[in-house]
Amino acid sequence: MAGDGLVWLHLLKTVTAALLAMGIAMVLELPSPRTAMVTVFVLMQPMSGMVLAKSFYRVFGTAVGMIAALVLGGVFVQQPELYMLGLTLWIGACTAAAVRYRHFRWYGFVLAGYTTALIGIPTVMQPNGLFMAALTRAAEVTIGILCSGAVSALVLPLRSSTALQHTLRTRYASFSAFAASVLGERVGNGALETRFADLVDEIVGFEAARGFASFDDPNMRVRSRRLARLNSEFMDACTRLHALHQLLKRMHTGQAKPVIEAASPYFRELSGLLGRQNDPGKTDEVRAASAAAELSALKARLPQLVRETRRSLETSAPELLLDFDTAMELLYRFVVEFLRYTQTYASLADHNHVLERSVTKYVVKTNVYVVAITFLRTAVTVASVGAFWIATDWPSGGLAVIAAAITCALSSVSPNPPKLAAQMAAGASLAAVVGYLVTCYGYPNIEGFPLLCVALAPLLAFGAFLTMRPGTTGYGVGFCVFFCLLAGPDNVIVYAPDLLINNGIAAVAGMLVSCLVFTVIFPTEMPWRIQKIKRDLRRQVVLVCKGALTGLNQQFQSSTHDMMFQLRMILMKRSAQHRDALCWMLVTLEVGHSAIDLRIEGLDAPYAEQLQPGWSASIDAVRRDLAELFEYPDTRRLTHALASVDAAIRIAQSLRNSLHENSERRHRMQRILSYLHFIRSALLDRDAPFYAS
Structure with missing residues (x-):
């Protein structure tokens, strides 16, 4: 029950929520119950807290995307090129912001991006119906959110x-x-x-x-x-x-x-x-x-x-x-x-404790070049597909743009975007084939909602099962999302197999263009990108040497670990580069922590400059040379940093010896001396990455 039982439970809850959302949308006579089903598959997670968190940010993302769709449709009515330009810039900006902020806010940003395409593109040729399309899409998404949250939280919840x-x-x-x-x-x-x-x-x-x-859980919230x-x-x-x-x-x-x-x-x-x-x-x-x-x-x-x-x-x-x-x-x-x-x-x-009054900030940091590349990658993909759609007047070209936008959004934080895009394309291809068979041979033989649920349940469970397996997540996402978009039942089902085939080709084409751009133009494992993140990791020492002390330790620790996590996602299978990045993280934490301790202790020793006039200058030299060494590591800067630390150690020893009558000040200077000596030992360690560089 703790292994396969949880898998079956998740499949049961996912399929139940999807069918429930579809049924409620049909009862309310909304035009596209399939949208509610897609929402369920995008939201459902094994843990109820994950579903509620994603639902919370999806509400905001959908609202912002709906407003953007109305603005773009109203400003660029009957101007397809300008509309496509505005849509491209909006989706690119949302996806880049998602990469910048990540965690929970990632979902809100990507939803704000591709929801604009989902709402606006199908009605771009019917501007009078744009407002109603936005409202009905919001209603369908809301139904999917409510069904996901209710089933996840009430049916055998896993908290x-x-x-x-x-x-x-x-x-x-x-x-x-x-x-x-x-x-x-x-x-x-x-x-x-x-x-x-x-x-x-x-x-x-x-x-x-x-x-x-x-x-x-309110107990965890407090x-x-x-x-x-x-x-x-x-x-x-x-x-x-x-x-x-x-x-x-x-x-x-x-x-x-x-x-x-x-x-x-x-x-x-x-x-x-x-x-x-x-x-x-x-x-x-x-x-x-x-x-x-x-x-x-x-x-x-x-x-x-x-x-x-x-x-x-x-x-x-x-x-x-x-x-x-x-x-x-x-x-x-x-x-x-x-x-x-x-x-x-x-x-x-x-339940209540004085420590709950403390404020601790976890800082997420993303390299500005990575954010810029994400924007360019998304913009190039969406613009290429959109330009082809406008140039050829392809009836299903709009769905290709939607598929490209969804692929760029969902793969924005993936360690291997080309692989995920290729898997999604394969899943969408299978969804098109299965959807064709269901449309031609399934729906005509179904009478009533219960039989419809029985027919759809195995297919939906199959896609959800693929989504749960780490190696086949892309296949499952592509199958579930695009089976619903291509062949999901509406209140009034239209039997148009030729349209389904064209839409399927368009969806797969949009994903393949995304895969091509990810692989050829902006590959994730570009050496310079890895080096930029490594440099940001090393520059954390610049932060501790020059930044304001208030909240510095929390910012330093959390952002350093966050950047190392980004590198681990990229370099997991490349052991040599991964080990080099890990060595830089560890030495950055060692030296950075000691530098913070050194600065804090120095604040309580203003008398040191009076006793030894060169004391403040020596500590400033240590901070300056350490910052330069970690930002641009080489032999010359390492030599300068060691010389600065040695000079500061000599002055600190002299100060300690002159403070023998004041035990408190002597012990403080002893602590300062210990931090300096540890920094020196870290710089002299032959296993440190300075020497490899």
Whole structure:
């Protein structure tokens, strides 16, 4: 029941909602019940929260598309070239905006684009009927939305909130076990990189699931801010854990054996503490509360224990002391951030909590060139098909334009748009053949609505089944959407097989043109496009070095993971380039996080410039050279960045020694020194992507 049973349940609900929408549209005598059926197939998802979220944005997208159709039809009446130009620019702009904003807003933007074509093109030759066509189309879409939402939420509902709760439990347990393994040095570099790559998907997927769950569960809605905060704190803990592992790896390759021996007891203690969090005998709330208490106790006694251990190393070389101080600072920061993550996780047990007042922003970032290419790709496709339609006066050319617009919209965020377009074309071809057979031999022998449902149910279920399988999604979408558009029953069925064949050819032709443009003119895997996204990823360090500190960490973490997710979608099957992008993400997070900590600590040390006049200039030089290195990585800039960091370290050491009478200021300067030393160790790491570049 947890496997194939869910598939059959989804098929049952999808077919039921489609037939229900068709029946209601027929009872209300709307001219095109097939539109309501198409809406169902576009909306239906296994989880009710997904359906409600898509329905919410489809309402807005349909309304905007309807208004655009009325405006274009009214302004460019009897001017086909200008109408087609305006329609092309509108669809291209909507699809580009969908790529720019993605997540839930993606659906609203793409609907605003191709709904304009769906409403306007069939009535472009009958401008007096445009307004009524827009109203009836809105009514048909609304019926499809209501039927999808009702069936999904009321018939054996699978709630997104339930899946999110399961994700919360498994993620906390698995990350605790993973952190225990890393601290216990039981994870190899290859396994670590693979795990951190998977964490990117988890972080981005969690943000989407949080939005879905807020639509179908009020309990999740009142916890929405805490869930956003939880995801942000999870990113912080992951970044700090990776930094800690990288420092340990670098110390193992150097001459830091005394430091490793001195620090090992602390790592073993924390590893054991985290390993105990997977006790199956405890509930989530008890487990999180217990972990928070133990972590709080460790955090309270850790500074004193570290100072006592450090005294035994004071006769060691200054470089070893720097390694020890940096390792202990990173360990302490990881304890603090994992404690925050645990406390927020434990707070979810309360309906109302003070943490719900916090505001955490998840920033989605898309390269401007990718947005521009999406606009050009869509515009070229729609304009080419539209120009052919106008030049040839092809009766079915309008449907070719609609098919091209739908294909461009639905494939806009696909990792492989040509493949999806080709699959949709194949599905539409099959839909045309099946639709011809149903129109000629099925409908004439059907008497009454029940028999119509019996005849259509297997065909609709077949398309929905293809849609659910990852490798055949395009076939299913093409079959379901275009079977309904080509051969879906209307209130008054017109038996015109020749029109159906022409429309089928037009739909497939529009998709094939889209596939051709995606493959030849604007391929997704263009090397320069990948390099532009990588450069944006590296430029996150420019953001942390020069941006305003308010909300900087949240913006940095979320947008960095979001861009890496985009690269993973493109480079999943290209292991060398994917590994290079992952290495850049990890070093960007390491250095960026430390740079933010460095700037925050520097704000509380205004006295440093008075004691050492060159202090502010040295920190500014570090920030400037790091920004230049990540934006344009090469040997010269790497040398400059290392020199700047070394100079800042020397000044910080001098300041620390002069502050021996003020323990608070001395400890703050010690933290600053640790961040600088970690940045230096990251720049010197021979496995870092600087050297590969």
